[in-house]
Amino acid sequence: MNSKVYIETFGCQMNVADTERAATGLRKAGYEITPSAETADVVLLNTCSVRERAERKIFRRIGEVRKLSTPARKRPVIGVMGCVAQLEGAAIFQNSPVVDLVIGTRATDRISSLIERVNEGEKAVIDLEERQEGEVWDISPAERRSPYVAFVPIIEGCNKFCSFCIVPYSRGREKSRSAQEIVAEVLNLRSLGYKEIHLIGQNVNSYRPRSQAGLEGYAGATPFSRLLRAVGDTGVERIKFMTSFPRDFHPDIVSALDEFSNLCDWVHLPVQSGSDRILRAMRRGHNAADYLKRVESIKKSNRRLALTSDMIVGFPGETDEDFEDTMRLVRECEYDGLFIFKYSKRRGTPAAKLEDAVAEPEKTERFLALEELQESIQKRVYGDYVGRKVSVLVEKQSARSTEDMTGHSTCQKVVNFRGEGTAPGDIVDVLISQAKPYSLYGALSN
Ligand code: SAM
Numbered sequence: 001m002n003s004k005v006y007i008e009t010f011g012c013q014m015n016v017a018d019t020e021r022a023a024t025g026l027r028k029a030g031y032e033i034t035p036s037a038e039t040a041d042v043v044l045l046n047t048c049s050v051r052e053r054a055e056r057k058i059f060r061r062i063g064e065v066r067k068l069s070t071p072a073r074k075r076p077v078i079g080v081m082g083c084v085a086q087l088e089g090a091a092i093f094q095n096s097p098v099v100d101l102v103i104g105t106r107a108t109d110r111i112s113s114l115i116e117r118v119n120e121g122e123k124a125v126i127d128l129e130e131r132q133e134g135e136v137w138d139i140s141p142a143e144r145r146s147p148y149v150a151f152v153p154i155i156e157g158c159n160k161f162c163s164f165c166i167v168p169y170s171r172g173r174e175k176s177r178s179a180q181e182i183v184a185e186v187l188n189l190r191s192l193g194y195k196e197i198h199l200i201g202q203n204v205n206s207y208r209p210r211s212q213a214g215l216e217g218y219a220g221a222t223p224f225s226r227l228l229r230a231v232g233d234t235g236v237e238r239i240k241f242m243t244s245f246p247r248d249f250h251p252d253i254v255s256a257l258d259e260f261s262n263l264c265d266w267v268h269l270p271v272q273s274g275s276d277r278i279l280r281a282m283r284r285g286h287n288a289a290d291y292l293k294r295v296e297s298i299k300k301s302n303r304r305l306a307l308t309s310d311m312i313v314g315f316p317g318e319t320d321e322d323f324e325d326t327m328r329l330v331r332e333c334e335y336d337g338l339f340i341f342k343y344s345k346r347r348g349t350p351a352a353k354l355e356d357a358v359a360e361p362e363k364t365e366r367f368l369a370l371e372e373l374q375e376s377i378q379k380r381v382y383g384d385y386v387g388r389k390v391s392v393l394v395e396k397q398s399a400r401s402t403e404d405m406t407g408h409s410t411c412q413k414v415v416n417f418r419g420e421g422t423a424p425g426d427i428v429d430v431l432i433s434q435a436k437p438y439s440l441y442g443a444l445s446n
Contacts, residue, residue: 004032005115006040007081010057011048013200013242014171015082017151019046022081022108023143029112033143037065042077042115044103047084049166051344058084059096066098077118079103081111083170086128087348093124104128105171109135130172137177137185141192148195148393148425154182154227155201155208160245162272163283163350164315164343167202176207179214179227186234195427196238196393196408199231203245205253221252228253232260237427238393238410242268243310247285251297258302264410265303266336269294270310274329275322278315281354288329295333306411308337313370314363315343316354323366330373336381336411338374342367375437382413382435389445390415394426414439 005026009019022044023033037043043065048054058080066075079101080092086104093099100118103111107127117125137153144150157172158165186197201207207224209215218233220226231239239262244253246269257263269291273279276287298305311326330338342363345352358366390409398404398416405419409430416439417430431445 003030004034004040005042005044006034006037006076007044007046008037008061009046010054011046011050011082013151013198014153014156014202015046015048016145017137017139017153017200018082018105018108020139020143020145020151021137022046022111024138024140025109026112027140027143031112031115037068037076040068040076042079043068044079044081044101044111047080047082049083049087049170049346051341052346053344055084062096062099077101077115079111079115081105081108083166086170087166089128090124090126093126100125102126102128106131131175136181141189146395147193148395149198150189150194150196151198151200152182152185152189153177153201154199154204155206158202159206160203160285161283161350163281163354164272164312164346166346166349169348171202174203174206174208176209176223178209178211179223179230181214182227183214183230183234186231186236186239190234190236193425194236195425196240197231197236199227199239199241201243203243203248204241205244205248205250220256222248222250224248225250225252225256228256228263229260232256232263235262237262238264240264240266240412244269246271246291246294249294249297251294254297254301254305257305264412265301266306266308266410266412267298268308269298270339271329271333272310272312273315273318273322274326275318276325278318278322278325281317281351282312282315283350288325292329292332304411306336306413307333308339308412309333309335310339310341311370312341312343313366314358316351316358317356318343318358318366323369327370327373330370330377334377334381335374336413337378338370340367340370340374378437379435382437382440385413385432385440386435387432389429389431390440390442392417392428392430394419394422394424394428396424409440415442416440417442417444420444 081103157174158167205224218226218229392407395407398406430442432442434441
């Protein structure tokens with residue numbers, strides 16, 4: 001039997017949660033989870049396909065893993081799981097004949113039996129099927145990345161079909177977990193000492209469970225704002241959520257944040273472009289004005305809510321004027337943080353058929369211009385924290401100085417501080433004395 005399994009994770013938080021779920025199932029089936037590929041009998045690569053570069057990385061990594069040896073075999077069993085597995089399917093065996101196993105995004109709970117089939121001598125084992133009735137999200141605390149911060153998936157898949165995006169094809173249709181199950185998991189994590197819960201999903205605010213179970217007694221304009229109230233009511237210290245989809249962002253979400261202080265002061269609301277023409281071509285279902293209306297409701301909150309976003313530059317047909325609209329929107333939104341991506345053509349998406357590609361140097365130029373603008377905005381936004389206190393969940397010692405500790409604020413900023421007497425897992429107040437472009441610095445405050 002192959003006893004030691006190593007899982008390497010690429011991509012988003014959903015992949016992190018899938019790895020934790022896979023590890024939980026494998027350990028239950030008698031496998032040991034090992035922290036390095038070098039000591040493993042089975043290496044599983046949990047992959048991301050959202051951009052071409054991420055996908056290429058996987059095939060490079062397979063080349064490295066095939067050179068590892070194990071006591072029992074010439075090389076470990078190699079499995080590809082996650083989005084690349086779901087999309088490429090059996091073609092992976094042709095491109096990389098060393099791969100033994102392809103595990104789709106909904107086969108996480110069946111990995112142990114798939115490994116057994118490889119061990120019995122079956123070649124090219126593949127499972128791209130749907131989840132089976134009765135499968136539940138089950139993540140053992142032992143498999144979680146952190147003993148203080150836990151990712152709790154509330155919805156998987158995506159129904160939005162934005163023209164650039166591969167996610168609906170790699171992760172299937174939206175499927176929400178029951179609120180009862182989510183609340184029970186959060187209560188359990190709280191009793192185990194977890195301090196911060198991240199409710200995660202491709203579009204958390206599109207949450208739509210099949211039944212009301214667990215939401216009774218919680219009013220709200222949408223199932224997601226009701227869920228936020230239900231989770232807020234568990235009393236767990238900090239709750240964050242991502243990602244929110246603009247079209248489904250109801251102002252009642254902001255009301256819920258105003259009602260529960262443990263719902264953190266941060267919203268991640270990707271816009272992708274500031275140009276109505278490009279937003280239409282992207283099939284986002286919102287224009288710039290709709291988006292700005294959502295932002296206005298966020299800015300009207302009782303607390304200052306940090307706002308972050310994703311932006312794609314160089315979508316097919318994007319002109320200088322379109323890009324100028326993007327720059328204008330970014331100036332108006334004053335984001336606390338912005339993830340900027342150069343458009344990457346994804347085979348099988350509607351945008352892949354569009355002509356009028358933006359040349360690579362042009363994309364780079366726009367990327368750099370937007371990055372420069374965002375840095376200047378961020379300097380101002382971060383500068384405003386100087387002299388203010390923020391609440392920080394201590395995570396570890398800072399990499400820069402042994403005297404400093406590091407963690408995240410409720411508003412999702414990295415905060416470094418003189419950490420005397422604090423330990424990972426503590427929640428402390430830090431008085432900010434200095435703002436850097438991507439972090440804050442300060443001292444403990446009583
Ligand atoms: N579901 C979320 C939404 O659409 O708002 C985001 C999911 S995606 C995993 C994260 C980010 O990757 C997107 O917000 C987008 O900015 C970026 N992205 C997705 N597809 C891309 C593509 N084809 N090229 C470049 N960036 C892309």
